[in-house]
Amino acid sequence: MTHFDHEEEFHSRDRKQFRKERKLAQNTDRSKFKKTDLENKIIETAHHLRRGRVVAISGEGAFIDFDGESVLCSLKGLMKKETAQVKNIIAVGDWVRCSDQGAIEQVEERTSTLARTDISGRKEQLIAVNVDQVLITASVVSPPLKPALVDRYLIAAEKGNIHPIIVINKIDLLNAASDEEQERYRNFLAAYIPLGLPILSLSSETKIGLEALRSLLQNKTSVFSGQSGVGKSSLLNACFGFELRTGELATKTSKGSHTTTTASLIRLPGGGYCVDTPGIRSFGVWDLTKTDVINHFTDFIPFAKECKYPDCIHINEPECAVMQALEAGTIAALRYESYVNLLEEIASGSQSKTWS
Numbered sequence: 484m485t486h487f488d489h490e491e492e493f494h495s496r497d498r499k500q501f502r503k504e505r506k507l508a509q510n511t512d513r514s515k516f517k518k519t520d521l522e523n524k525i526i527e528t529a530h531h532l533r534r535g536r537v538v539a540i541s542g543e544g545a546f547i548d549f550d551g552e553s554v555l556c557s558l559k560g561l562m563k564k565e566t567a568q569v570k571n572i573i574a575v576g577d578w579v580r581c582s583d584q585g586a587i588e589q590v591e592e593r594t595s596t597l598a599r600t601d602i603s604g605r606k607e608q609l610i611a612v613n614v615d616q617v618l619i620t621a622s623v624v625s626p627p628l629k630p631a632l633v634d635r636y637l638i639a640a641e642k643g644n645i646h647p648i649i650v651i652n653k654i655d656l657l658n659a660a661s662d663e664e665q666e667r668y669r670n671f672l673a674a675y676i677p678l679g680l681p682i683l684s685l686s687s688e689t690k691i692g693l694e695a696l697r698s699l700l701q702n703k704t705s706v707f708s709g710q711s712g713v714g715k716s717s718l719l720n721a722c723f724g725f726e727l728r729t730g731e732l733a734t735k736t737s738k739g740s741h742t743t744t745t746a747s748l749i750r751l752p753g754g755g756y757c758v759d760t761p762g763i764r765s766f767g768v769w770d771l772t773k774t775d776v777i778n779h780f781t782d783f784i785p786f787a788k789e790c791k792y793p794d795c796i797h798i799n800e801p802e803c804a805v806m807q808a809l810e811a812g813t814i815a816a817l818r819y820e821s822y823v824n825l826l827e828e829i830a831s832g833s834q835s836k837t838w839s
């Protein structure tokens with residue numbers, strides 16, 4: 484062994500010792516803060532990955548918002564990983580981490596999801612994720628109120644851990660509406676207000692109720708859902724001065740485009756985000772079960788306890804206390820119709836193309 488070798492060995496041992504000590508110090512440091520493996524991973528990667536939020540998804544990738552700057556990033560990195568097997572690798576509202584080359588490398592765990600059954604009826608499609616509230620938007624007269632559709636969204640919100648708010652638009656049309664239409668609106672309120680859900684009646688046309696809507700949206704992530712034509716885009720335009728496309732024409736155009744989903748996340752002036760979903764023309768709750776439906780109709784529960792059969796589903800069983808309450812007017816006809824409609828949907832297995 485030459486002198487040189489000795490010196491090399493000495494230094495190498497020195498380095499080893501140094502590394503050992505550094506590792507030890509790091510370990511004590513880690514245990515001191517009790518960081519989880521996930522947290523450590525995030526800290527390790529944070530310096531070379533940028534955190535952003537998925538604002539829209541297209542055939543080429545996803546548009547990610549980095550502090551107000553929108554960049555088209557690729558899904559290639561994610562595809563390579565085993566997560567590629569999982570449907571809905573990313574969805575509008577996801578928080579992701581991207582490399583400098585514009586590849587999405589990580590997707591953060593979701594806190595909530597709004598899902599529906601896709602067009603084939605066999606797959607789950609995520610409309611938006613990490614949202615605080617869903618604005619279940621309906622309208623009076625044109626299109627008319629559809630309680631069963633409202634209940635579908637309510638169930639989807641319950642399943643996805645999202646706070647629901649019912650928004651009834653176009654109340655300006657009530658003045659000139661038929662008695663039947665006016666009664667439908669009154670019956671809807673009478674049936675749904677007792678459920679304790681927030682309900683807003685408004686009009687994007689006359690701007691009634693828009694101030695209340697604006698304040699509900701502030702600093703939250705909200706998704707506007709509901710049948711096409713109820714005025715979701717018009718409401719956003721009226722509240723924030725946006726210029727989102729409205730009316731039938733917009734829906735037709737988006738159908739012909741190459742985007743796989745037309746949902747997009749919009750930053751709101753004054754704080755918060757909002758998801759506009761112009762391309763969603765039908766809505767079926769993903770993986771809807773009889774139990775979901777029964778649990779959702781909490782207003783039936785006190786009566787259901789009195790039914791002759793403990794497994795009564797209140798359709799045609801004898802001595803059914805729910806049906807008796809319906810006849811007595813204690814349970815609203817609108818609620819019962821909606822309940823039957825949902826059970827029929829499960830029975831027929833057609834959980835998607837019910838609404839357009």
Ligand code: GDP
Pocket residue numbers: 652653654655656685686687688689710711712713714715716717718728729730731761
């Ligand atoms: P979306 O498909 O839910 O986004 O609905 P749009 O915003 O495209 O609106 C559909 C149609 O309803 C458009 O022709 C709007 O002008 C009309 N509309 C929207 N809000 C109101 C309203 O408050 N009153 C009336 N009378 N019409 C409205």
Ligand code: ZN
Pocket residue numbers: 787790791795796797798800802803804805806
């Ligand atoms: Zn019963």
